[in-house]
Amino acid sequence: MAIEGIKERIIQAAAAEFLQKGSGGARMQVIADKAGINKALLHYHFQTKQRLYETVLRQQFSKLIDSLFEQLEKETDFDTWLQSLIRKYLREIMTAPGLSRFVLWELNSGAKVLPQLFKKCLADKGHDPSFILTTINRRLQEEGLGNIDPVHFLLNLLALCIYPVIAKPILEQILGSGYFKAGDFIASREEEIFKLLKQGIYRQNEEDK
Amino acid sequence: MAIEGIKERIIQAAAAEFLQKGSGGARMQVIADKAGINKALLHYHFQTKQRLYETVLRQQFSKLIDSLFEQLEKETDFDTWLQSLIRKYLREIMTAPGLSRFVLWELNSGAKVLPQLFKKCLADKGHDPSFILTTINRRLQEEGLGNIDPVHFLLNLLALCIYPVIAKPILEQILGSGYFKAGDFIASREEEIFKLLKQGIYRQNEEDK
DNA sequence: GTCTATAACCGGATAGAC
DNA sequence: GTCTATCCGGTTATAGAC
Numbered sequence A, B: 001m002a003i004e005g006i007k008e009r010i011i012q013a014a015a016a017e018f019l020q021k022g023s024g025g026a027r028m029q030v031i032a033d034k035a036g037i038n039k040a041l042l043h044y045h046f047q048t049k050q051r052l053y054e055t056v057l058r059q060q061f062s063k064l065i066d067s068l069f070e071q072l073e074k075e076t077d078f079d080t081w082l083q084s085l086i087r088k089y090l091r092e093i094m095t096a097p098g099l100s101r102f103v104l105w106e107l108n109s110g111a112k113v114l115p116q117l118f119k120k121c122l123a124d125k126g127h128d129p130s131f132i133l134t135t136i137n138r139r140l141q142e143e144g145l146g147n148i149d150p151v152h153f154l155l156n157l158l159a160l161c162i163y164p165v166i167a168k169p170i171l172e173q174i175l176g177s178g179y180f181k182a183g184d185f186i187a188s189r190e191e192e193i194f195k196l197l198k199q200g201i202y203r204q205n206e207e208d209k
Numbered sequence C: 001g002t003c004t005a006t007a008a009c010c011g012g013a014t015a016g017a018c
Numbered sequence D: 001g002t003c004t005a006t007c008c009g010g011t012t013a014t015a016g017a018c
Helices: A004-024 A030-036 A040-046 A047-075 A079-093 A098-106 A115-126 A131-142 A152-167 A168-175 A185-208 B007-026 B028-035 B039-046 B049-073 B078-095 B097-106 B112-123 B132-142 B151-167 B170-176 B184-206
Strands: none
Touching: A004 A030, A004 A040, A004 A098, A004 B007, A030 A040, A030 B078, A030 B170, A040 A047, A040 B112, A047 A079, A047 A115, A047 B132, A079 A098, A079 A131, A079 A152, A079 A185, A098 B184, A115 B170, A131 A152, A131 B170, A152 A168, A152 B151, A152 B170, A152 B184, A168 B151, A185 B151, A185 B184, B007 B028, B007 B039, B007 B049, B007 B097, B007 B112, B039 B049, B039 B078, B049 B078, B049 B112, B049 B132, B078 B132, B078 B151, B078 B184, B097 B151, B112 B132, B112 B184, B132 B151, B151 B170, B151 B184
């Protein structure tokens, strides 16, 4: 464990506050309290709210992008690849549901900062936004599944993994609050998504033969 | 067309502002401007921001609940029922993506108002939260699909319909901005979801025989 | 009912002592 | 580097004339 620098402590506190309340809803006072300092010191280290916000996001995106792209690029056989992708996405989102929810919301509020920041993070790691789709397409082609629309495939994958996690507060209203607490929820969800996607793929393939 | 009451005009303006900015981010001044009046008059009609907020939400939920439950209760054959459900959900969310996004976000910020309001709206119409799940379960049973988990079924349905619409701003980053403008996107998405869900159902059914 | 003017408050940012 | 005290702009809400 490194000596916990105060900047790190601030960033951590700020991340919690920003991801929960959004750029506008977050309060510098709350961040200072969470970090165990006062507002003045907060401004001493990060000048403005905006700068702090961007620092936090850059760091959050960076973590997420590393994790997801690493998995996407793995050259295992198709089934293993898909299964690991699902598992990775599910776990990533489950441990940080705030980020997906936050991006979904914040991107809507006209703020141009987020897309720019995201693209910059991608570029810093040598990736292009189209890389995701071309990789999926290549894997499908190699598997003899050239007739599958990679866009629908991607939409299905993301939707099935992300939605149940970020919609948890709503779903608990319908399903009862104990539902997501069961440890086997992720496991059963993982299996369900894999089966559904795979069956969807081969169904379409049979049709076209 | 009825004489457009000023309260209706305010509620409409407030809905736009609240759904885009959230409870905290919304500004009474902006709502007043959009409604073509001034702040004082706004407070004359709705006293506080909180009251206006609740009025707007009650009305939005009411619309949504009516629309979705009506479709859920239709007693057509299974395929038609599922297909109409998908179509209805997709269109409902497509015409008002703001509401889903808003609920997803706002529910997260610890505010207890939303769940209460939602339950109250359901109760006002004589529905129980568990009604959704029991209805789905009954339809599956009637179709000889008692082995399908209604929770995963519901999760899949909601995820596949809702996610692509609310995640539009992100997806445009990956797919290019023209993708969703194509008029046939909904139609093709509608078909994709129906096929995927149906295949998923019968796949599981075959396995268990 | 509708307006103008203003009170009361909150939150980001800064000054200046230590 | 870290604190206390304060400024200043912006936001909700109200007072009071018409």
